[in-house]
Amino acid sequence: MQDYEQKQPSRISFKFDITSFIGLCGAMYLAYSVHVKNVENTQKVNALLQKYEQTLDAAIAGDKVTLARYQANVEKILNSLTPEERKLMLSLLTTNNVKN
Known part of the structure; x- marks a missing residue:
């Protein structure tokens, strides 16, 4: 029974291969590109809100x-x-x- 317990592989193992590396790089690139697109969209929405605020201020002042x-x-x-x-x-x- 002791031999069996010693031969059991550890539950956590790290295996490195090229497909995992390419997959990780692809996932990181996709996450970065989505982040950049979200930043661009946020800037566009912010610009629209500023324009709306200026229009509303002008209408109230008028x-x-x-x-x-x-x-x-x-x-x-x-x-x-x-x-x-x-x-x-x-x-x-x-x-x-x-x-x-």
Whole structure:
């Protein structure tokens, strides 16, 4: 019985051959190419969102009633925040206005 236990191969074994290596390289290439395509698509979506945001901002600024309602809503939101949150939100708004 001892001979049998000694002859058992280990359960974890590593075998290296060229087909496994080619398969691994192919899988890595596919993963990289999918990642690059996802990054490109994310950049396209981001550009579209920025364009939409600019169009929406222009539409709100062009309509006096909508602009007044928007400003009143922003004021209500600011009033509902804690002083720390309000300070942070105001700094974000001023940074956004400077950026545009």
